[in-house]
Amino acid sequence: MLEGFDSPCATTDPVFTAPSDIFSKFSPNEFSDLLAIGTVRNYEKGEFIYHAGDPGMNVHFLRSGRVKIYQNSTLGREVILWFCFPGEIFGLTEVVHSAGRAVNAQTCERAEVLCIARSQFKDYLATHSGASFVIMQALACRMRVLGDMLVNLIDDDVNSRIVKLMLRLSACHGTRVGNEVHLNIRMTHQEIADMVGTARQTVTKVLSELKLRGLLSIENHRIRIRSQELLNEHSRSS
Amino acid sequence: MLEGFDSPCATTDPVFTAPSDIFSKFSPNEFSDLLAIGTVRNYEKGEFIYHAGDPGMNVHFLRSGRVKIYQNSTLGREVILWFCFPGEIFGLTEVVHSAGRAVNAQTCERAEVLCIARSQFKDYLATHSGASFVIMQALACRMRVLGDMLVNLIDDDVNSRIVKLMLRLSACHGTRVGNEVHLNIRMTHQEIADMVGTARQTVTKVLSELKLRGLLSIENHRIRIRSQELLNEHSRSS
């Protein structure tokens, strides 16, 4: 169920939340009916699928590639809310709720997206109640993560914010390899800084400290975590 | 549509998000069918409807009163994610998604709650697609607010975090009286501090400053805002 990553304590630790591969939870005809009403679009690396402020009349499903959902803040910061992986839905929030896009959706790499018009999607939901429920699950899952991020921002210091970010990402998007967890999300220090609300330099410092202590390593922008040790680390307050 | 509060620029300013009174958007028989499968429960002020960690097999609709949804953090902080007002749904996230409750739900005052079992609710959704959609809207709305809070935490200083909190609360739960907006949520400085991630003393200081400048006043723990001025205030970065 959780692709390659067995979350150690999903019930007690809200950090570990299942990924939201929706397709895999659809029944075959829920899936094919969805395909039937959608248009497939291809995007190059770095292209925008939509911008904040756009009207937002479509829902999207990611078929391949990776998409970054973020807001940009009053000065220059890209606050990344989450990454989308294949099988995930995005852009639903603003379609269902009226007012325009609140966030930007930009590809991290070449991507293939299934794009569905608001009205058609609404009809689809009305006639596929199972699918509705699955999608609610995905929303719920995301809410949970957002709540977590919030708590994290509110009462942890920079060090622990970074550690928990790593754990959160591992839980959603990591693959276990031996006793390591590999994240295949390419992230710059700047992006990490933007996610946890700190300065780029601080990220550099904290990360190299963690590397030094052998808690994680970085292989061309891809992070590898000795999950267990890092977990212990994060439960300490300091 | 928005009870008594005309949001000035809902499209561009994500701060202004409609409240989520679900009942008012239901059709009469969507409503009565819902009542039919639920049990009404009464709670005294300060009672818990559920705790973080509970299994979470019920969805709740608030009929009257006020409920505080929060997580408590590694040391003592109550991080309030949102308040629920009559007509709002809560506890959905954890029912739809498996693992237990991620948050606490505690009444702020005597409250009347419609409580619905997971399985019954699922059936209800399956047979009432209109209702499903309305509920998705509510979730979407909440996601948006959470996203906003996040950005806010990540790149604003304490002063502006507090100001924006006020604006956010006004937008969702304020009632316009003349050119003021009244919030009828009783909040202590400590609670405010917990919401924006700062120290109680800092809240005291910032708030008295705002009072001094005539941007807001406090009438027995209820906050009144000169909305327009405060809005201007918040667009400044300092």
Next chain:
DNA sequence: TGCCGAATGTCACGCAGGCGACATTTTTTG
């Protein structure tokens, strides 16, 4: 293969705001 821009490291300085320690006021409760 070599160039150039982007990403990473490292350092010292300064200050926003956390924290403790109070006095004072308001609210609750017996």
Next chain:
DNA sequence: CAAAAAATGTCGCCTGCGTGACATTCGGCA
């Protein structure tokens, strides 16, 4: 209606981390 508890004000010290200013390394493209 008094006593206890909770909430609000006010202050000063001290530290976590933001900021600017670099040097260094990486990696994509001509």
